[in-house]
Amino acid sequence: MTIKAIVIPVLIAGAVLTTNMASAEDGLENYRNRFEALPHLPPIPADNSLTEEKIELGNMLFFEPRISSSGVISCATCHNPALGWADRIPRAVGHDGQIGERNTPTVLNSGFLGSQFWDGRAADLEAQALGPIEAPVEMAMDLEMALDRLVGFELYQEKFGEAYPNQEDPITDDNLAHALAAFQRTLNTPNSPFDRYLHGDQEAISEQAKDGMVAFVDNGCIACHRGSNFTDSQFHAIQVPGSTDLGRYVVTEEESDKYRFRTPTLRNVAVTYPYMNNGATETLEEAVAIMGQEMLGREFDNDTIGDITAFLNTLTGEMPEFEVPALP
The missing domain is CATH 1.10.760.10 (Cytochrome c-like domain)
Structure with a gap:
C-alpha cells in the first residue's frame, strides 16, 4: 500500500x-x-512518519512466522485478514498450543486507540509491537534471536536499509517495532x-x-x-x-x-x-x-x-x- x-x-x-x-x-x-x-488515517507520531518503504517492511514482518520460536506463528496468525484481522476463537492459541487468557482484539483502526491491549499496558502501537513476539504464550521468541534470523536474509537487510537509509545497522528492535506500527496504522476501515x-x-x-x-x-x-x-x-x-x-x-x-x-x-x-x-x-x-x-x-x-x-x-x-x- x-x-x-x-x-x-x-x-x-x-x-x-x-x-x-x-x-x-x-x-x-x-x-x-x-x-x-x-x-x-489515525494520528501519526512525529518519530514514526509513514513512508512506503516502512509500510512495505511492516507488511512483510506482520506475516513473517520466523520471528516466532516455532517458526510457524506470525502476527497474522491471530490477526487474520480473512477474519476481521482477529481470529474468531474465544482465546488466542499461541506457542506450543498454549491458550491465552484473553480474546484477540482486532488490529483494525488500532492506531486510533489511546492505549493497546485489553489492560492498556502499552501506550501506543510502537510499544505494543514487540510484546507478542516475546510473550511465552504467544510467539515465545527471544528478541535478539528474532533479529538474528532477520539479519540472515539478504532481502530483509535490503528492506530495512531502504526503510531506515541513514543507519549503519538498521535491523534493530526499535526499527522492527516502528515498521510493524507503521503498517498497522494503514489498517483502517473508513x-x-x-x-x-x-x-x-x-x-x-x-x-x-x-x-x-x-x-x-x-x-x-x-x-x-x-x-x-x-x-x-x-x-x-x-x-x-x-x-x-x-x-x-x-x-x-x-x-x-x-x-x-x-x-x-x-x-x-x-x-x-x-x-x-x-x-x-x-x-x-x-x-x-x-x-x-x-x-x-x-x-x-x-x-x-x-x-x-x-x-x-x-x-x-x-x-x-x-x-x-x-x-x-
Missing part, C-alpha cells in the same frame, strides 16, 4: 461526501451530531454505511439501524463508545460471565483497577466475534444484552437489542487494501 493510495481516495471521498451533505434530513440531526466519521450516513447519505442505513442509533444514545452506550472509533480508550470495571480476569489491576496493582478493561472499539464489531475479554459471548445480540445489564443496569427488550444490533452492523467499513507478501 502506498501513501498516494491512501491520500487520493480521501480527497475524492471528501468532495463527493460534501456534495451529499445537504440531502440528509430525517429529523435525527441531534443524534447524528453526537457521532464522528472515521478518518482515513466509509462504513454509518460513515456515509453521517456524511449525508440518508439511505445508507436502514430505519431499524436509525432506531438503534437513537437507542444507543438514549440508553447511554455512547458515554463509553464515543468518538470516531467508538471508544473512549478509558478503563471500566466489568465482570462478564465466566471471567475472573483482574484486568488493568495486573498492570497497575491498584485496587481500584480490578476488573477494569479498556473500552473496545465497536468499529467492525459484527465481524470480530466472539466478544468480551474472555471471548465467551458468541453473538452480538448477547453482547448487547450483557452490556445493558452489566454497564447500564438495564434489561433491554428484544426490539431494543435488535435495533442496536442493526446499528452496530452499519459500523463495518471498507477493509484495507494490502498485499500478502512474498517472504524470503
Whole structure:
C-alpha cells in the first residue's frame, strides 16, 4: 500500500461526501451530531512518519512466522485478514498450543486507540509491537534471536536499509517495532454505511439501524463508545460471565483497577466475534444484552437489542487494501 493510495481516495471521498451533505434530513440531526466519521488515517507520531518503504517492511514482518520460536506463528496468525484481522476463537492459541487468557482484539483502526491491549499496558502501537513476539504464550521468541534470523536474509537487510537509509545497522528492535506500527496504522476501515450516513447519505442505513442509533444514545452506550472509533480508550470495571480476569489491576496493582478493561472499539464489531475479554459471548445480540445489564443496569427488550444490533452492523467499513507478501 502506498501513501498516494491512501491520500487520493480521501480527497475524492471528501468532495463527493460534501456534495451529499445537504440531502440528509430525517429529523435525527441531534443524534447524528453526537457521532464522528472515521478518518482515513489515525494520528501519526512525529518519530514514526509513514513512508512506503516502512509500510512495505511492516507488511512483510506482520506475516513473517520466523520471528516466532516455532517458526510457524506470525502476527497474522491471530490477526487474520480473512477474519476481521482477529481470529474468531474465544482465546488466542499461541506457542506450543498454549491458550491465552484473553480474546484477540482486532488490529483494525488500532492506531486510533489511546492505549493497546485489553489492560492498556502499552501506550501506543510502537510499544505494543514487540510484546507478542516475546510473550511465552504467544510467539515465545527471544528478541535478539528474532533479529538474528532477520539479519540472515539478504532481502530483509535490503528492506530495512531502504526503510531506515541513514543507519549503519538498521535491523534493530526499535526499527522492527516502528515498521510493524507503521503498517498497522494503514489498517483502517473508513466509509462504513454509518460513515456515509453521517456524511449525508440518508439511505445508507436502514430505519431499524436509525432506531438503534437513537437507542444507543438514549440508553447511554455512547458515554463509553464515543468518538470516531467508538471508544473512549478509558478503563471500566466489568465482570462478564465466566471471567475472573483482574484486568488493568495486573498492570497497575491498584485496587481500584480490578476488573477494569479498556473500552473496545465497536468499529467492525459484527465481524470480530466472539466478544468480551474472555471471548465467551458468541453473538452480538448477547453482547448487547450483557452490556445493558452489566454497564447500564438495564434489561433491554428484544426490539431494543435488535435495533442496536442493526446499528452496530452499519459500523463495518471498507477493509484495507494490502498485499500478502512474498517472504524470503
